Amino acid sequence: MNQIPVKDVTPKGKGEAVNLYAEREHIYVKFYKGFFKNFRIISGAIMLIMFYTFSWLQWDGRQAVLFDLPNRQFHVFGMTFWPQDFMLLSWLLIILAFTLFFVTVFAGRLWCGYACPQFVWTWLFIWAERFAEGDRNQRMRLDKSAWSMTKLRKKAVKHALWLFIAITSAIAFVGYFSPIRELVADVAAFSLGPWEMWWIGFIAVATYANAGWLREQVCIYMCPYARFQSVMFDQDTLIISYDEARGENRGKRKKGADYKAEGLGDCIDCDNCVHVCPVGIDIRDGLQYECVACGACVDACDDIMERMGYEKGLVRYTTEHQLEGHTTKLLRPRLIGYFIVLTAMFVAFSYTLYNRVPLEVDILRDRGQLYNEASNGMIENVYKLKIANKEQQDHQYRISISGLDGLKLIDDPVVTVKAGELLDYPIRLQLSRDRLERPNYDIQLTVEALDNSSISITEANRFIGPAPRR
Structure with a gap:
């Protein structure tokens, strides 16, 4: 039998072991300022405010946003969804997925850089770390120094802040599934139930570990988006890139020096773009899947360019076509296709949601x-x-029958159903034998709210009788 030839590519060393896994290097993010940082702070602040406050809002005497799993009711402001509305959730998830695809094709990983909860909390934890231990160089010296009371105090403050953020985040999250006011009171009184205690503990540990310790490891190794996002990129996708033609050759120089005569480009090789990167990459090495498009390197480089008196934009949001001197095509088939599909789904979802009847009727x-x-x-x-x-x-509903002349409803046609209640209501329908011309008839039963005629559902069923006498 013919075998596929195998080539041995094992290094021919002197018995040296080859480590296939690189040891993680701790990333010390440097403090910086800039336009994209301010934009990220605003977007992150909006998300955090929404996350921490929406569960406290009240709507018609109840919590505005509450996913009441025991009662299988999901309250979102003025609407209440039931398990029967699961299709709406499926639609919403598909719409969000297509929105992510559309944004990725147009502008790369904007979601990761400005809206992903992992990075919103990571930046929050980085702020707490800098508040307790100082900026990048101070943190590096602190970690290398021997243990002392000062080091112990700073580490304790940092981890106390991390734990506070993690625990409050966990309480806020569980507050969407258990009434937040009762939950906070139970936390203060140390009288939590077993499932609340478990989930608060789990979310707190996950937040503390992911945002405090793992950080970029979650994005690089655990998040699937980093792996498949490159499939959606094209040469007109907006990405963060280093202008190699302008920046090379790199080199140190004095401000105001004639660096062009020395064969140098605009990059002064200060590594600031690396020091501010939360995932620790060097954008000058080209586009990498680890890049979360947060714009930190753009802000850091623009600051250096301004100090040196050079034009900004050595590192910038651009496209591959633009870097090559071509014109970027904003409207392209794939982007237009995503937009059309997304618009159609959004219109259909909005129409279905607007015409949704807050009533469910089954006839057995x-x-x-x-x-x-x-x-x-x-x-x-x-x-x-x-x-x-x-x-x-609460609503009062009137039951009416149509489709068969002479058919009578014997029981009370008006029934009261309380808010959020599922009521079993038996009814009897009678018809004179003389009116039966065949063994069965199609009929319609309508249930309509007395105070709102738009809340109405008609269901089909059958009325069955004996075979007519001949």
Whole structure:
């Protein structure tokens, strides 16, 4: 049997072991200022404010945003969703996925740099670290120094801040599933239930570990987006790039010196773009999947260029075509396709959400018998109506029947269903035997709210009787 030839590529060393896994180097992020940092602070602050405050908002006497799992009700401001509305959630997730694809094709990893919760909390933890231990050089010296009371105090303050952020984040998160006011009171009284205690502990540990210790490791090794985002890039995608033609050759020089005569480019090789990078890459090595497009290197480089008296934009948001001297095509088939699909889905979702009826009606026939003959000689069918009031206010509903002349509803046609209640309501329908011309008929049962005619559902069913006499 022919075998596929195998080439041995093992290094021919003197018995030296080859380590396939690089040891992680701790990243000390340097403090900096700039436009993109301010933009990221604003976007992160908005997300944090929404996260920490939305669970405290009240709407019609209840928590505005509450995912009530025990009662299977999901309150989002003025709307209440039930498990039957799961299709809407599926639509929403698909729309969000296509939005991510559209933004990625247009402007790269903006989600990662400005909105991803992992990095919003990572920057928050980096701020706490700098507050407790100082800027980059101070933190590096502190880590290399021997243990002392000063080092112990600074480390303790840092980890105390980390734990405070992690625990408050966990309480805020669980507050969307358990009423936040009761939850905070239970936390203060040390009377948490087992599941609240478990989830607060789990989220706190995960936040402390991911944002405090793992940081860029989550983005590089755990997040799938870093792996497949390059598939959506093209030569017109907006990315952060180093202008190699302008920057090379790199080299130190004095301000105001004629560096062009020395064969140098605009890059002074200060490594500031590396020192401010939260994932520790050198953008001058080209586009890398680790890059989260946060713009830190752009701000740092622009600051150096301004100090040196050079034009800004050595590191900037640009496209591959623009770097090569070509014109960037804003409108291109893939981007247009994503936009059309996204717009169509958003319109369909909005229409469905707007026309959603906060009422669920199911009709079940009596399985014991197809029909029975009442004492008055009428043919009777028995049904069970399951009426779910999906609103947060009580409603009275009127039940009406159509589709068969002479069909009568024997029971009370008006029924009261409390807010969020699923009511089983049996009804009996009767018809004179003389009106039966065939064994079964299609009928429609309508349930309509008395105080709001737009809350109405009509369901089809069948009325069954004996075969007509010949």
